[in-house]
Amino acid sequence: MSYREVTPEILQELREIVGPENVIAGDAEKMEPYSHDEVAEKEYAAMPEAVVKPAAAEEVSRIVKLANREGIPVTPRGAGSGLSGGAVPAMGGILLSVERMNRILEIDRENLVAVLEPGVITNEFNSRVEKEGLFFAGYPMSLEMCYIGGNVAENAGGGRAIKYGVTGRYVLGLEMVLPTGEIVAFGGKRVKDVTGYNMTQLMVGSEGTLGIFTKIILKLLPLPKAKIDMMVLFEDVQAAIDVVPQIMTAMRLTPTGIEFMDRLSLETCCEYIGQDKAKYKNAGAFLIIELDGNDADTVRNECLDIGDLCLENGALDAFVAEGPSDQEKIWSVRKHAAEAFKAISPQQSLEDIVVPVSSIPRLMPVLEELSQKYNVLIPCYGHAGDGNLHATVIKRPEDTEERWKETLPRVLEELYVSVKELSGTISGEHGIGHKRKKYLPLVLSEAEMEAMKSIKRALDPNNILNPGKMFDL
Amino acid sequence: MSYREVTPEILQELREIVGPENVIAGDAEKMEPYSHDEVAEKEYAAMPEAVVKPAAAEEVSRIVKLANREGIPVTPRGAGSGLSGGAVPAMGGILLSVERMNRILEIDRENLVAVLEPGVITNEFNSRVEKEGLFFAGYPMSLEMCYIGGNVAENAGGGRAIKYGVTGRYVLGLEMVLPTGEIVAFGGKRVKDVTGYNMTQLMVGSEGTLGIFTKIILKLLPLPKAKIDMMVLFEDVQAAIDVVPQIMTAMRLTPTGIEFMDRLSLETCCEYIGQDKAKYKNAGAFLIIELDGNDADTVRNECLDIGDLCLENGALDAFVAEGPSDQEKIWSVRKHAAEAFKAISPQQSLEDIVVPVSSIPRLMPVLEELSQKYNVLIPCYGHAGDGNLHATVIKRPEDTEERWKETLPRVLEELYVSVKELSGTISGEHGIGHKRKKYLPLVLSEAEMEAMKSIKRALDPNNILNPGKMFDL
Numbered sequence: 001m002s003y004r005e006v007t008p009e010i011l012q013e014l015r016e017i018v019g020p021e022n023v024i025a026g027d028a029e030k031m032e033p034y035s036h037d038e039v040a041e042k043e044y045a046a047m048p049e050a051v052v053k054p055a056a057a058e059e060v061s062r063i064v065k066l067a068n069r070e071g072i073p074v075t076p077r078g079a080g081s082g083l084s085g086g087a088v089p090a091m092g093g094i095l096l097s098v099e100r101m102n103r104i105l106e107i108d109r110e111n112l113v114a115v116l117e118p119g120v121i122t123n124e125f126n127s128r129v130e131k132e133g134l135f136f137a138g139y140p141m142s143l144e145m146c147y148i149g150g151n152v153a154e155n156a157g158g159g160r161a162i163k164y165g166v167t168g169r170y171v172l173g174l175e176m177v178l179p180t181g182e183i184v185a186f187g188g189k190r191v192k193d194v195t196g197y198n199m200t201q202l203m204v205g206s207e208g209t210l211g212i213f214t215k216i217i218l219k220l221l222p223l224p225k226a227k228i229d230m231m232v233l234f235e236d237v238q239a240a241i242d243v244v245p246q247i248m249t250a251m252r253l254t255p256t257g258i259e260f261m262d263r264l265s266l267e268t269c270c271e272y273i274g275q276d277k278a279k280y281k282n283a284g285a286f287l288i289i290e291l292d293g294n295d296a297d298t299v300r301n302e303c304l305d306i307g308d309l310c311l312e313n314g315a316l317d318a319f320v321a322e323g324p325s326d327q328e329k330i331w332s333v334r335k336h337a338a339e340a341f342k343a344i345s346p347q348q349s350l351e352d353i354v355v356p357v358s359s360i361p362r363l364m365p366v367l368e369e370l371s372q373k374y375n376v377l378i379p380c381y382g383h384a385g386d387g388n389l390h391a392t393v394i395k396r397p398e399d400t401e402e403r404w405k406e407t408l409p410r411v412l413e414e415l416y417v418s419v420k421e422l423s424g425t426i427s428g429e430h431g432i433g434h435k436r437k438k439y440l441p442l443v444l445s446e447a448e449m450e451a452m453k454s455i456k457r458a459l460d461p462n463n464i465l466n467p468g469k470m471f472d473l
Numbered sequence: 474m475s476y477r478e479v480t481p482e483i484l485q486e487l488r489e490i491v492g493p494e495n496v497i498a499g500d501a502e503k504m505e506p507y508s509h510d511e512v513a514e515k516e517y518a519a520m521p522e523a524v525v526k527p528a529a530a531e532e533v534s535r536i537v538k539l540a541n542r543e544g545i546p547v548t549p550r551g552a553g554s555g556l557s558g559g560a561v562p563a564m565g566g567i568l569l570s571v572e573r574m575n576r577i578l579e580i581d582r583e584n585l586v587a588v589l590e591p592g593v594i595t596n597e598f599n600s601r602v603e604k605e606g607l608f609f610a611g612y613p614m615s616l617e618m619c620y621i622g623g624n625v626a627e628n629a630g631g632g633r634a635i636k637y638g639v640t641g642r643y644v645l646g647l648e649m650v651l652p653t654g655e656i657v658a659f660g661g662k663r664v665k666d667v668t669g670y671n672m673t674q675l676m677v678g679s680e681g682t683l684g685i686f687t688k689i690i691l692k693l694l695p696l697p698k699a700k701i702d703m704m705v706l707f708e709d710v711q712a713a714i715d716v717v718p719q720i721m722t723a724m725r726l727t728p729t730g731i732e733f734m735d736r737l738s739l740e741t742c743c744e745y746i747g748q749d750k751a752k753y754k755n756a757g758a759f760l761i762i763e764l765d766g767n768d769a770d771t772v773r774n775e776c777l778d779i780g781d782l783c784l785e786n787g788a789l790d791a792f793v794a795e796g797p798s799d800q801e802k803i804w805s806v807r808k809h810a811a812e813a814f815k816a817i818s819p820q821q822s823l824e825d826i827v828v829p830v831s832s833i834p835r836l837m838p839v840l841e842e843l844s845q846k847y848n849v850l851i852p853c854y855g856h857a858g859d860g861n862l863h864a865t866v867i868k869r870p871e872d873t874e875e876r877w878k879e880t881l882p883r884v885l886e887e888l889y890v891s892v893k894e895l896s897g898t899i900s901g902e903h904g905i906g907h908k909r910k911k912y913l914p915l916v917l918s919e920a921e922m923e924a925m926k927s928i929k930r931a932l933d934p935n936n937i938l939n940p941g942k943m944f945d946l
Contacts, residue, residue, distance in 0.1 A: 110718040110831035111860075133725055157665045166665055168674070169642060182920040189829040191859045192630045192639055192901035194678050195916055196943060197925045201641070201674035205667050222725035245583040252606055252695035252767060294725060294775070298768045356662040358583035386664045387584075428665035443668055447655040451932060452670045458931035459924060470669060 003091055003467075004071045006049035014052050014094070017062045022100070024051040034095045037082040040348055044085035044434045048075070048095035055100045057175060057183050057214035064212065065181030067094055067464050075466045076208040078118065078150030083350060084433030086154060086207045090468030096212065098149050104128060105215070112220045113172065113189045118149020118213045134220040138167035140429065149213050155205030157429030159257035159290075162248075162385035164221075166429065168204040175215035176203060179460035189217060202455075207431050208466040210459050224292040226299040227256075230307060231330045233283035233316040237262055238361040240285040243313050244384055245358060247289075251309060253302055256290040258385030259334055262364065265341075265379040269333045272340035280333075281316045287384060288330055337381045337390075344377065347395035347404055349412065355424030357387040366418045367391055374407050375399065388428035391415070416442045432470045440471055476564060476940075477544045479522035487525050487567070490535045495573070497524040507568045510555040513821050517558035517907045521548070521568035528573045530648060530656050530687035537685065538654030540567055540937050548939045549681040551591065551623030556823060557906030559627060559680045563941030569685065571622050577601060578688070585693045586645065586662045591622025591686045607693040611640035613902065622686050628678030630902030632730035632763075635721075635858035637694075639902065641677040648688035649676060652933035662690060675928075680904050681939040683932050697765040699772040700729075703780060704803045706756035706789040710735055711834040713758040716786050717857055718831060720762075724782060726775055729763040731858030732807055735837065738814075738852040742806045745813035753806075754789045760857060761803055810854045810863070817850065820868035820877055822885065828897030830860040839891045840864055847880045848872065861901035864888070889915045905943045913944055 006014075006025070015023050024030045028047070036045035054060045067074045073093030080087050089095045102119035107129060114136070116125060123144050126136055140146060140156035150156070152174070157166045173187030187193055187200040203211050234240040240260060247253055261269070263284045270277040280286065289306060293299040300322075307318040321327045341348060355363055364380070371378040377396060382389035393411050395404045416426050420443050426432075432440055441449060453473055456463070463473055479487075479498070488496045497503045501520070509518035527533045540547045546566030553560050562568045575592035580602060587609070589598060596617050599609055613619060613629035623629070625647070630639045646660030660666055660673040676684050707713035713733060720726055734742070736757045743750040753759065762779060766772040773795075780791040794800045814821060828836055837853070844851040850869060855862035866884050868877045889899050893916050899905075905913055914922060926946055929936070936946055 108829075108831075109722050111829040112718070112721055113829070133722060155667050155671070157667075161664050165642065168671070169638065178920070178924060184918065184921045184924060186921065188898065189896050190827050190898060190901070191634050192827050192856075192861045193898055194628050194630075194900050194902060194904050195898045196905060196913060196922075197683075197928060198628070198641070198674055198678050199921075199924060201671055201677075202928075204674075205671050210670075222721050222727060225725060245585070248585055248695050249582050249606060252698060254695060295768070295771045298771050302767070354663050354665050356581075356584040356586070358581075383665075388665045423662050425661065425663060425666055425668045427667050428663065429667060431667050432669060440669060445657065447651070448657045448659065448672075449669075451651060451657060451672060454931035455670060455675075455928055458927035 003073050003093060006072060006093060010066065010070060010072065011050060013066055014050060014063065017059050018052055018054050022053040025049065033080070034077065034097065035088065037080045037085060037087050039083055039085050039435055040346055040350065044088060046088050046090050046092065048089040049092050051095045051097060053097050053100045057177060060096065060177045060212050060214055061181050061183050063094065063096060064177050064179065068179060068181055068462055071462055071464065073464055073467050076153070076212045078147035078153070079145050081146040082150060082154060082431065082433065083352065084427070084431040084435045086431050086433035086469060087150065088434055090434050098147065101214065107132060108189065111189050114218045114220055116148050116216050116218065118147060118216060120148045122146050122148050122151055129220055130223055133223050135223045136170060136218055137164035137221050138170040148216055152204055152213060152216055153206065153208050154431045157383070157386065157388060159259055159383045161383065162258065163254045163256045168201055170219045171200060171204050171216065172219050173217035174200050174203055174213055176211035176213045178211050179465040183214070187217065191219065207433055207469055209456060209469055210465065225294045226296040227290070227292040228299050228303045229321045229327050229330050230289045230303050230318060232287045232289065232307065232310045232318040233281055234285045235314065235316060236284035237364045239314045240287050241357070241360045241384060243310050246309060246313070247306055251305060253306065255385060256292045257383065259288040260384030261286055261334060261337065261381040262379065264377065265337055265381040266333065268344065268379055269336050269340045272343055273332060273336050275333065283316055288334060334381065341379060341392050341394055345395045345397055349393045349408055351391045351393065351415070352388065352427045352430040353391060353415065353419045353424055354386070354388040354428030355419060355422045357384065359422040359424065360384060360387060360389065362422055363389070366415070370411050370414055374411050376407060376411060386428065387424070412439060413442065434469055437470060476546050476566060479545060479566060483539065483543060483545065484523060486539055487523060487536065490532050491525055491527050495526040498522065506553070507550065507570065508561065510553045510558060510560050512556055512558050512908055513819055513823065514908070517561060519561050519563050519565065521562040522565050524568045524570060526570050526573045530650060533569065533650045533685050533687055534654050534656050536567065536569060537650050537652065541653055541935055544935055544937065546937055546940050549685045551620035551626070552594070552618050554619040555623060555627060555906065556825065556903040557900070557908045559904050559906035559942060560623065561907055563907050571620065574687065580605060581662065584662050587691045587693055589621050589689045589691065591620060591689060593621045595619050595621050595624055602693055603696055606696050608696045609643060609691055610637035610694050611643040621689055625677055625686060625689055626679065626681045627904045630856070630859065630861060632732055632856050634856065635731065636727045636729045641674055643692045644673060644677050644689065645692050646690035647673050647676055647686055649684035649686045651684050652938040656687070660690065664692065680906055680942055682929060682942055683938065698767045699769040700763070700765040701772050701776045702794045702800050702803050703762045703776050703791060705760045705762065705780065705783045705791040706754050707758045708787065708789060709757035710837045712787045713760050714830070714833045714857060716783050719782060719786070720779055724778060726779065728858060729765045730856065732761040733857030734759055734807060734810065734854040735852060737850065738810055738854040739806065741817065741852055742809050742813045745816055746805060746809050748806065756789055761807055807854065814852060814865050814867055818868045818870055822866045822881055824864045824866065824888070825861065825900045825903040826864060826888065826892045826897055827859070827861045827901030828892060828895045830857065832895040832897065833857060833860060833862070835895055836862070836892070839888065843884050843887055847884050849880060849884060859901065860897070885912060886915065907942055910943060
């Protein structure tokens, strides 16, 4: 498929739609920040021909109609904090940034619902609703910078999915511009809605390939009154993972989150932030278990019960943190993981595999085997309660550039095949985007891929919306 | 679109696929039960040309391939407990009953997941998992008879959506036969999965028009240890509904369910089951509030706090029920609602409207006005916490048949227009199906309808799967 260029005439039309100050073209320095997201690999960066910043649905509609008429790619973009190249203009064309559509339009306390534009920063939204005793439970780890629109487009996860699910659970309705430029709205301020197909949930996680959100209706929850974190050290991964289902079945408790780090991650992070690993009793793995609820005593008792369960099942030690400073200590190692790994080598691939929780221990030897076979580092940490692990394939500093380029795709392919064998898949929350596109056929059959492609073709007949992502048509 | 008939040759092929004992044809008496669901109106009934009962995905695939090749409609059917004509063979052809695919294939305690065939009775599944200290939270009111496959196809709701959401939240994966006969699987034993479009959630609630489920992967939750029901009486609807958001915002509590009945429903039901209405202090409305949790004392205290809040806000009285016999008393009136209304007249339309919770009081005068204007009865009860109300338009016994036939569509149209004005929609949990098809354009724009239709066309190019439902192509 060949696309048309953004000509001076088209630039002029775009300027008329959004105002000349909201179009960037011909200025490489100003456009560069829009050419990549947080993916480490440079090969997934691509420069747009024009950056356009609409302020309203009507403007988005006009831009998309123009692009659809002329056959020009349009890539919608939030904060650019993504980890799969989803917001990168892979085929050039127009980069449509929602940064000016950043209003919280309504916080409806009576219906526990909020209406937002896509460019609202997730964290700012959370602070705002927390003041009202409410919270938005579907948020990712990058919440300091990410936009709510990107969260919805990627169906962002985070560490609380066991109890609270992922972003999609909280999306009650969407106003959006379809690839043909029509403005439509699905769902609404309703916790139940079966009027026709569930277009809202089809759009959640569609990575900007089926529509551009202009208004998002989110469900809010009452903010729990009590919250406790606990760190539990284990000799090895198997021991750590074995207790996870027991918490939920034998104890009938659903923690907010269960985070996990393996030995290599722990060592790397301790070194990076200058902590003594002995503090962690030379643990081979640890869990951070978060609990929340409305009654502080109940939550504390649940926490102590879980601690006892862990110790009965071979845990080396357990620390409970109730205050913010204790919590910070517990989280410091885990929160520095991505950074610590980048310090080893910027040449790496942050993975996002997901397997059934009980299969995590069987995944660990696979990582070990791959790291030896291909002479790479593969530390692993992530959301154990969700089976979602950010194994990170890292180039050894002493390795050559050339060998790394050959090695990485082979490591990933073998990893993904193993993950599929364990009933898992290649992305739990980061998305397919540009980065994982070539691997999608490893986990989907031809008929499954074709079903998805047929939906893309039906809604975007000229393939102008975020082309080059997820799959080629 | 014209379809081909089920000829003797095709019947022969069907018999070869599923065995002759699993095909019914030419026997009106045996086919009659498959010609309708629980919709009261006879006009939505339709006889199949053949009833076919496959036992495996492979058989379903062969039946659908045959139908797709020959241009014969296939209507998938669960227990037939639906309320929108979804499982009725509107265009004749093959009625595909999943009644033989009724195995619970796996209860995976470690991953809190179950794998089922679509013909499992929801209630039997629930009893089974409860024995293991687990529960399936997405279930409808008809759980004694409905099948899990139908629940998923309709995205069934029920009374617990405020806390637990609807069926879709618990569907982690689906194996299904597409309209072309291909067997595909989306999702899996994973609480996070963003590999491609969210086909799983698109299929949930697609009313058997996009695929026939052959395997369903459901998420289970730990069974809460404590549960309390409370009945609160109010002078009128406004007072009752006003407290609903306060429970969730001021008290930061999320009840399991908040059921509601208006004065007319209460009177009708009391009369039907021979209870003295004075017992209810001549209340104009009542709420049944359900709470659950893991700590009995906490749940009881929450319940008492809610009771106090209600009494401070003008409630006439509040009764707490902790034991099963108390609970039965509280529920007796509510549970007999549908039955009591049928005793007035079998000519009625059980509606399923949904509005934002805070708009319920504004809906009540609309019902009152319509009932006077058209001389019909419209008692209203339902899931107040979800804004989902089963207003039931009932023919007055003294009214003529002819007038009723003219009146009903006008009442419904006016009701739906008002519901849309209140940011609501025409179905919260029963579906569009055959019954509400003609009203769908009242709540969806042409572009919104077209987006849905384009998906149907893309996946079912010959329009053979459950044609005549939701919309005409």
